Amino acid sequence: MYTKPLNEATLKLEQGINALVSSKYNPFYYHGALPQFYLWVLYLSGLLLFAYYIPTIDNAYDSDKLINAWTSVDYITNHIPFGAIIRGIHRYAGDAMVVTILLHMLRVWFTDRYRQYRIVEWLSGVVLLALVLFIGQTGYYLVWDDRSLLLTRMTCSALDAIPLVGQGIKTWFLNGTEVTNYTMANFLFIHIGLSFTLLFGLWIHYVRMTRPVLTPPPVINYILFALLLLVVAWFPIESGKMADLNAQPTSFEVDWFFLWPYWLLTFMQPAIYWLALAAGTVVLCLLPYFVRTKPVEPAEVLEKNCTGCSLCARDCPYQAIVMVPAPVTSRFKLLAVVKPYRCSACGVCVGACAFDAIDLPNMLDSDITAQIKSLAQG
Amino acid sequence: MPDDKGPVAKIFCLLTVVFAAGCLLMALFMPWAELGLPATPPGPLQALAGLYGGGQGLIQAMVRAAQTDKNFPFYVYSSFLGLAMIAGAIALNFVGREETEKTVLPTKK
Amino acid sequence: MADANNGKVITLVCERSVDLQDRIDENGCLKEMPGVSVVKFPCSGMIQPLMVEAALKAGASGVIICGCQIGDCYYREGNKMIRDRILGERPPGLKKTVDRRRVVGFWLAKPQVARFLSRAGEFVAQLQQLGPAETAAPKPAPKPAAGEKPPAAESP
Ligand code: SF4
Ligand code: SF4
Numbered sequence: 001m002y003t004k005p006l007n008e009a010t011l012k013l014e015q016g017i018n019a020l021v022s023s024k025y026n027p028f029y030y031h032g033a034l035p036q037f038y039l040w041v042l043y044l045s046g047l048l049l050f051a052y053y054i055p056t057i058d059n060a061y062d063s064d065k066l067i068n069a070w071t072s073v074d075y076i077t078n079h080i081p082f083g084a085i086i087r088g089i090h091r092y093a094g095d096a097m098v099v100t101i102l103l104h105m106l107r108v109w110f111t112d113r114y115r116q117y118r119i120v121e122w123l124s125g126v127v128l129l130a131l132v133l134f135i136g137q138t139g140y141y142l143v144w145d146d147r148s149l150l151l152t153r154m155t156c157s158a159l160d161a162i163p164l165v166g167q168g169i170k171t172w173f174l175n176g177t178e179v180t181n182y183t184m185a186n187f188l189f190i191h192i193g194l195s196f197t198l199l200f201g202l203w204i205h206y207v208r209m210t211r212p213v214l215t216p217p218p219v220i221n222y223i224l225f226a227l228l229l230l231v232v233a234w235f236p237i238e239s240g241k242m243a244d245l246n247a248q249p250t251s252f253e254v255d256w257f258f259l260w261p262y263w264l265l266t267f268m269q270p271a272i273y274w275l276a277l278a279a280g281t282v283v284l285c286l287l288p289y290f291v292r293t294k295p296v297e298p299a300e301v302l303e304k305n306c307t308g309c310s311l312c313a314r315d316c317p318y319q320a321i322v323m324v325p326a327p328v329t330s331r332f333k334l335l336a337v338v339k340p341y342r343c344s345a346c347g348v349c350v351g352a353c354a355f356d357a358i359d360l361p362n363m364l365d366s367d368i369t370a371q372i373k374s375l376a377q378g
Numbered sequence: 379m380p381d382d383k384g385p386v387a388k389i390f391c392l393l394t395v396v397f398a399a400g401c402l403l404m405a406l407f408m409p410w411a412e413l414g415l416p417a418t419p420p421g422p423l424q425a426l427a428g429l430y431g432g433g434q435g436l437i438q439a440m441v442r443a444a445q446t447d448k449n450f451p452f453y454v455y456s457s458f459l460g461l462a463m464i465a466g467a468i469a470l471n472f473v474g475r476e477e478t479e480k481t482v483l484p485t486k487k
Numbered sequence: 488m489a490d491a492n493n494g495k496v497i498t499l500v501c502e503r504s505v506d507l508q509d510r511i512d513e514n515g516c517l518k519e520m521p522g523v524s525v526v527k528f529p530c531s532g533m534i535q536p537l538m539v540e541a542a543l544k545a546g547a548s549g550v551i552i553c554g555c556q557i558g559d560c561y562y563r564e565g566n567k568m569i570r571d572r573i574l575g576e577r578p579p580g581l582k583k584t585v586d587r588r589r590v591v592g593f594w595l596a597k598p599q600v601a602r603f604l605s606r607a608g609e610f611v612a613q614l615q616q617l618g619p620a621e622t623a624a625p626k627p628a629p630k631p632a633a634g635e636k637p638p639a640a641e642s643p
Contacts, residue, residue, distance in 0.1 A: 347533025
């Protein structure tokens with residue numbers, strides 16, 4: 001399969017890291033929990049910024065009495081103790097989240113852990129990635145410097161190019177027909193509101209996994225946070241000039257984690273841009289279907305042996321076994337039932353069952369035991 | 379600490395702890411100064427203040443940097459906290475790491 | 488096939504863990520160590536403690552359980568499950584009467600074949616020091632003379 005060399009390379013890399021830090025602290029073994037950690041950091045730092053942020057664009061008054069989004073961000077950065085650090089943490093934690101999500105994605109792809117019974121995880125992951133990118137972009141509008149203004153205008157003209165619904169989306173985006181104070185209120189709402197829908201997306205992402213790994217061990221958390229602190233200190237962020245609705249900013253600094261779509265927009269026709277984005281998303285979603293493999297043969301319960309002990313349901317890593325009330329003819333209260341579309345044919349349930357009551361159809365445990373016995377006697 | 383660590387690892391671990399403590403101390407001097415607390419710290423901290431005084435040149439350079447960028451102290455604080463956390467993580471790694479390549483079953487019944 | 492004074496060693500291995508495909512002959516024995524035979528599973532989590540017991544009862548001198556590196560598992564947590572089961576930390580566990588010295592777990596990635604062979608070699612040497620397995624019951628059975636097969640206890 002095409003991912004085979006990539007898989008071997010990943011395993012080799014992880015083997016090296018194991019030798020260095022021991023498998024207990026290997027960050028690759030918590031690859032899904034890394035972005036989750038940064039999400040908590042973002043929520044907390046975002047809460048602190050939210051306390052001082054003012055979502056307006058006013059600049060009609062005298063310059064030293066101005067109160068708007070830009071001046072509130074300036075106030076946070078330059079007047080509140082550690083404000084610059086908190087702002088930096090919020091900015092770079094977003095970047096770090098994208099990096100760790102990509103790492104997570106590449107690892108599940110390289111090690112072939114994204115298809116079949118994991119399809120819900122993959123598809124929800126694609127949606128989550130798109131959401132994270134969009135939320136990150138709205139964060140760049142909020143600081144309301146000249147880049148924010150340019151990005152807002154680019155978004156509007158790109159939306160204009162969409163037939164039928166484009167105008168509607170633009171009105172929703174600007175919260176009106178032009179950039180006003182209501183626009184900023186909307187940006188803030190999108191930024192924060194969508195951040196919390198991430199939690200809903202994550203629930204779907206996790207729902208088919210038994211005991212999902214949600215937090216890395218403290219050692220890794222320390223490193224993740226320390227890296228943020230160092231980057232914040234060594235690459236301080238600076239706002240651009242305050243946005244001026246009458247100005248026509250033309251160039252902007254690209255944050256490659258979030259703003260690459262705008263970089264595309266600088267040389268693509270809007271129509272082509274939307275097609276490219278849509279095509280990219282569709283390819284990502286279809287990736288699991290490009291690989292042809294034989295279908296999974298789900299585990300099967302032997303009703304007459306099942307005692308209803310629930311061990312298999314507890315241990316199944318994909319929530320594929322449910323315990324239902326046993327038929328009246330049974331001596332026991334419960335009966336295990338496999339949901340075939342969730343089953344990976346891993347056999348963990350076979351290992352959990354002490355009553356030979358659950359089996360992989362192409363690999364009966366009685367056959368294996370017989371084979372082991374004959375080998376042992378040989 | 380698990381007993382299969384060589385002396386080098388032990389020394390390294392110790393150095394890490396000392397370095398982390400140093401970083402934390404440095405980081406604590408910052409709010410001390412920020413809050414305008416006395417330049418000569420009380421009692422047992424005197425000796426440490428002497429140590430601190432040894433780095434006069436460095437301190438002056440930092441003061442100058444702080445005058446040009448008001449956020450400079452915060453960035454220094456942040457770096458030291460970051461370095462201390464990394465040092466702490468390395469130390470914790472040495473204490474908590476587990477050899478998981480082989481599982482031997484305990485023979486006691 | 489058995490070692491001079493010992494029964495066979497059975498390796499229960501996850502097929503995503505160490506890649507033994509090229510190292511076994513048609514009888515499922517390791518080419519380097521003919522006393523060690525290999526049974527493959529889709530995941531080490533599928534191994535039942537009962538299977539370990541069955542192997543020892545049928546006269547094997549030892550059982551190696553081999554899964555992926557702890558922390559990694561294609562099916563998420565199979566290797567931790569079987570590890571915890573043989574350690575008695577997760578039901579179902581091994582019977583009390585099982586000689587704990589004859590069961591070992593290795594957790595290795597696909598490319599670590601050499602590592603596996605040296606670890607397995609160590610284990611076989613250790614088993615040789617232990618002598619033939621007393622398989623039938625917790626009470627010591629009469630020891631067979633060197634060169635003989637250990638009494639193969641049939642399951643009741
Ligand atoms: S472990 Fe076996 S006996 Fe227990 S509920 Fe599952 S199938 Fe039934
Ligand atoms: S084989 Fe068993 S443990 Fe594995 S996913 Fe299917 S039902 Fe769950």
